[in-house]
Amino acid sequence: MTQPIYTIIGTPFSTFTRSITLALNHKGIPFTQVRCVPHSDTAYDNHPFGFLPTLIIHQIDGKTVNLKLRESAAIARYIDRVAPEPSLLVSAGQGKAIIEEQMWEFVSFPAVEKGVVKPRVAATDEGKLTDSAVREQIKPGVEHLKRLLGKLEELMAGEGYVFGSQLSWADFFLFPLLADLKAIPEGELLSPRMLNWMEKMNKLEAVKATTPGTLSVGARPP
Ligand SMILES: N[C@@H](CCC(=O)N[C@@H](CS)C(=O)NCC(=O)O)C(=O)O
Known part of the structure; x- marks a missing residue:
């Protein structure tokens, strides 16, 4: 079996990490999860402030990059770009969204x-x-x-x-x-x-x- 091209750094106990793994699961994107707590050595190895989560993107267009993407809002934007469907965005007029x-x-x-x-x-x-x-x-x-x-x-x-x-x-x-x-x-x-x-x-x-x-x-x- 080939390795997933994404690794998420963060314990499932972390709420921000779970927001990202919810989306990865919902969009059917395979990933490996490395369980660690904030400010652990593993967290600092992947995030300058030791926060969770970090998304490691191992490959882009078939090329190995092992890029570390931090901040859940940045990760969400990336996930939406590479896997737009099913959409997790709202349009103006949905619920109480005006914009x-x-x-x-x-x-x-x-x-x-x-x-x-x-x-x-x-x-x-x-x-x-x-x-x-x-x-x-x-x-x-x-x-x-x-x-x-x-x-x-x-x-x-x-x-x-x-x-x-x-x-x-x-x-x-x-x-x-x-x-x-x-x-x-x-x-x-x-x-x-x-x-x-x-x-x-x-x-x-x-x-x-x-x-x-x-x-x-x-x-x-x-
Ligand atoms: N702005 C960050 C916040 C992430 C965050 O606060 N994660 C928690 C774990 S759920 C953390 O690492 N906390 C450590 C701390 O606050 O020192 C993001 O959106 O990714």
Whole structure:
């Protein structure tokens, strides 16, 4: 069997990495995944700041290049260019999009992981605090996240995917974050609209293929 021409550097536990592997799976692009955590030697070997993910493009037009592409937005643009179909872009008029670039507003929501999911998981794994003590500790993050989720929902179409009937990068960037959130007690913040959307997402083959190794099934990195 020939080796895939793409390698993704990053643990399946990483939400940005999962956004990219969701798209690779959805578009039927074979890849190898190297599981590592941010700021590990492997991460630094492939990314100047030790972040995840990096996409290694081994060949271009049959020529070996082993090019390292960093930043998930850059990787998404590359994937769209080499594999435009099935499209993950939205057109003006889809869902609440007035212009197509609004889709890219959905690529980064640090409030989910930094303020809530990471401290909750760290406290749970440490096992020293009661649930109510953890809740007290992360209260400001939870309040902030509550407001963010409300605003996010206002930007989403009333039903279906983030932009209605068209599955897009917005879904693939948002889903890993909210799937993690759903796995912890603060998942109670998710509204019926968000939960319906997640149910729809869970039916996708790409979501099923990228679930192992994530917090949503209780895994830990790498
Ligand atoms: N802007 C980067 C962000 C990637 C990112 O934050 N990845 C996380 C893992 S999901 C990471 O490497 N975090 C390390 C850190 O924040 O120090 C991208 O879009 O690729």
